[in-house]
Amino acid sequence: MMAGLSLPGPTVFGLDPLYTGGVGLAEVLITLLKVGVAFAVLLVAVMLMIWFERKLISDMQNRIGPNLAGPFGIFQTLADGIKLFFKEDLIPEQSDRLVFKLAPYLSLVPAFLVFAVVPVGGNFSGGNGRVSLFGHETLLQVADPPVGILLVLAMSSVAVYGVMLAGWSSGSKYPLLASVRASAQMVSYEAALGLSLVAVLLKSGSLSTNQIVAEQSVWNWNLWVTWVVPMVIFLIAATAELNRPPFDLVEAEQELVGGFHTEYSSIRFALFYLAEFMNMITMSAIVVTLFLGGPNGPDFTSVGWLSGVLWFFVKLMLFLFFFVWLRATLPRFRYDQLMDLGWKLLIPLSLGWLLVLASYDVAGDRGWNRAVAVIVALAIMAALASLLALALRAARQRRELDPQGEFV
16 A cells, blocks of 8 residues: 655645645555546547537538448547558658657647646536545546646647648648648737636636636636636637647648648548647537536536536537638638738737736726726727727738838
8 A cells, every 4th residue: 555645735736626735656646537527528529520610510501410430420430540551651751850849749738738728627606616526525627726727838839840840740831831820820829819718817816727616616616707708809819829720721631632641641631630629629628617617507517516517518619610610601811911910909808908917906906996897997998909900001001002012
């Protein structure tokens, strides 16, 4: 039997009550169980998500979709995976072999690490999401670090290295061009995504995902606490971060011969494909956690934590349907439109809205009239937006008069 160890503090082992009494064999086994279950559920969810997207888009486009492999074609993804597994693994002669092999894992691993900090169940109505598992109190999430949201931002930034290195290491111009586009796109929308997160942190007062969910109990969701706008910005920025339509310029087949993974085949190509859908599931889970209260909802079962799991699943499916709906509906943006939306609209809007929310809170703390404070903040925001619009219009007129830039 492993002897209990004293903990150095919550910053190392997180805020999970499982570790408060020391780390013994039971704690290690429960942790390994949670890791294994989370990984297995995520892999099965990816397989079902690919099938769900194919069937839903086929219904929207009046097609049949996969219908041969298993009931309703549900095993089509499994058949595709087996086919890719047995295909020949090609490595270009001019590639950097080590980086070429490593890149798919740099895209896949961050997706799982992000999901590890998402609370997928628990009763938050009368507590903080704790459940009893084999006689030990724990949380229905793999880990709850005190800086969970910073981990989400860090992993979303690391994921772009997989795309960038895949294009660079392929030894081909076309994947390199796609990977350069990817890095520019990720940087552009990372700022807007982070600023929309600040609005949530301002209201929740914590970086822990568990605490953020606990603050949203009794329908106190951040969706309306932050007045909707940060969630809209986060959704748009997350769609661009995921390289999903209409922001899938990283894989614009008409221009880039398939994108950054042009030179990949077999299981390595499958890993990129897996990472795309896994990232979509984890990002949807993050949106549910930040803005829709996570597992919070009316308790309609005798087991409180089970009700939370069901509510989390329902909310998650809502956003997964949203991402598929976007893919089936909207055409792809031009690259200049993509950059304009990120830098000229989302970032200024997120900064301005943060000013409005901060003004509302400061007015409440100082005893001022909150309505007046919000009106003043909105007026300042409108004035700055007008100045920005005038500057952009002047720049556009200058380009029209001097398209070659001879008089700059």
